[in-house]
Each structure stands twice: as structure tokens, then as C-alpha cells.
Amino acid sequence: MAGKPVLHYFNGRGRMESVRWLLAAAGVEFEEELFETREEFEKLLQGGTLMYEQVPMVEIDGMNLVQTRAILRYVAAKYDLYGRNQEEQAWIDMYVEGLRDLSDMIMYFPLSLPEEKEMNLEYILQRATTRFFPVYEKALRDHGQDFLVGNRLSWADVQLLEVILMAEECHASVLSGFPLLQDFKVRTSQIPTINRFLQPGSQRKPPLDEQSIGTAKDIFKFEQEQPTPV
Numbered sequence: 001m002a003g004k005p006v007l008h009y010f011n012g013r014g015r016m017e018s019v020r021w022l023l024a025a026a027g028v029e030f031e032e033e034l035f036e037t038r039e040e041f042e043k044l045l046q047g048g049t050l051m052y053e054q055v056p057m058v059e060i061d062g063m064n065l066v067q068t069r070a071i072l073r074y075v076a077a078k079y080d081l082y083g084r085n086q087e088e089q090a091w092i093d094m095y096v097e098g099l100r101d102l103s104d105m106i107m108y109f110p111l112s113l114p115e116e117k118e119m120n121l122e123y124i125l126q127r128a129t130t131r132f133f134p135v136y137e138k139a140l141r142d143h144g145q146d147f148l149v150g151n152r153l154s155w156a157d158v159q160l161l162e163v164i165l166m167a168e169e170c171h172a173s174v175l176s177g178f179p180l181l182q183d184f185k186v187r188t189s190q191i192p193t194i195n196r197f198l199q200p201g202s203q204r205k206p207p208l209d210e211q212s213i214g215t216a217k218d219i220f221k222f223e224q225e226q227p228t229p230v
């Protein structure tokens with residue numbers, strides 16, 4: 001039997017968190033090699049397993065998988081969370097990519113300059129409630145099913161729940177105008193694999209605090225960084 005996947009990343013959410021979510025939702029146990037310092041990251045770099053000298057990296061099925069989207073797609077396909085045919089995959093991709101745009105904005109938010117924090121938060125909430133959440137609310141309303149694609153759990157649903165919870169951390173009532181997303185959140189949070197991941201003590205990581213932002217900056221040597229607004 002193949003061993004557990006091993007996730008290599010720093011001890012925080014960042015780009016790896018969606019991989020943790022997807023593996024957890026699929027019911028796959030995984031191990032983590034979490035580095036806390038630049039020196040530990042450099043040791044990994046010297047090992048030669050990082051194709052682009054970047055993490056996330058996941059050891060799985062004899063491969064050292066890098067590039068977040070490639071990792072997620074592989075995991076989704078392997079664990080039957082990537083639709084039944086190319087049409088369903090295209091829908092899943094469209095939902096997931098929109099969610100990625102929104103989650104990138106939220107992920108970078110803690111790096112905002114102090115004087116831009118309020119403006120950036122307003123922008124994120126405006127985009128969430130006028131561009132992105134209406135799409136998923138409408139999808140659920142139009143087909144009347146419990147899940148976004150194919151009437152069964154897919155990568156798109158897992159990503160949607162992750163991003164809903166991220167957005168609620170920014171503003172608790174962000175879902176107030178989206179009754180079907182509220183139901184979706186309750187329903188999908190009760191799926192046993194997901195519910196376990198949501199419990200304290202799981203491998204889910206907390207939001208970045210000032211200290212972990214400092215650690216990430218030291219490890220990856222970045223300063224202020226913002227994605228292109230969408």
C-alpha cells in the first residue's frame with residue numbers, strides 16, 4: 001500500500017491550505033513536514049526536490065508534485081472529486097478558478113499596508129458579495145441540487161466552503177444576502193470527513209497572525225505583495 005502523502009510547506013495556511021482541505025475532504029490521511037525557518041527551507045531547496053525552488057510540494061505516488069493548481073487537480077482526479085466527464089471538469093475549473101481569485105485576495109490581505117487595510121477589506125467584501133458569491137448562489141438555485149456540479153461532492157464544493165469560511169473570518173455576516181450559501185455551508189460542514197477537519201486539533205491551520213506573517217516573510221524573503229485585483 002502506498003504511504004501517506006507528505007506535504008512540505010511552512011507552518012501556516014498560505015497556498016497549501018487548499019491542498020489540506022481537499023485531502024481531508026477526500027478522507028486521505030497525510031503527513032506534514034513544516035519548516036519554521038529560512039535555514040530549514042534552504043535545506044529543502046538543497047535537496048533538489050522543488051522543481052521551481054518553491055513550495056507547496058507534495059510527495060505522493062512516488063512524485064514530488066509542485067504548483068498548487070497541479071497538486072489540487074491531481075488530488076481531485078485521484079480521489080474522484082473532479083467530475084465524471086470533461087464538461088463537469090470544465091464547470092469545476094470555472095468555479096475553482098473564481099474561488100482562487102477571491103481566496104488570493106483574502107490570503108494577501110494580512111500583508112496590506114496599515115493605511116490600506118480598511119480600503120482593501122472593503123474591496124474584498126465588495127468583490128465577494130457582488131462578483132463571486134452571486135455565481136455560486138445562482139448555481140445552487142438554478143439546479144436546485146446540494147452541490148455545485150453533478151449533484152455530488154466535488155473539488156468545487158470543498159473550495160467553496162473553504163473560501164466562505166475565509167470570507168467570514170474577514171466579516172462574520174458576509175453571507176447574509178446568500179441564503180442558499182448559508183445552507184450549503186451548514187450541509188457541507190456536516191460531511192464527516194470535512195467535519196473532522198473543522199474540529200480543533202486537526203491539520204487545518206489558523207489564520208495568519210502578525211507573528212506568522214513575520215515568519216513567512218523571513219522564510220520566503222518577500223515584502224509587501226498583492227495579487228492583481230479582480
Ligand SMILES: N[C@@H](CCC(=O)N[C@@H](CS)C(=O)NCC(=O)O)C(=O)O
Binds near residue numbers: 015053054066068
Ligand atoms: N505558482 C506557484 C507559486 C508558489 C510560490 O510562490 N511559493 C512561495 C511560498 S507560498 C515560495 O516558495 N516562495 C519562494 C520563492 O519563490 O523563492 C504555486 O502556485 O505553487
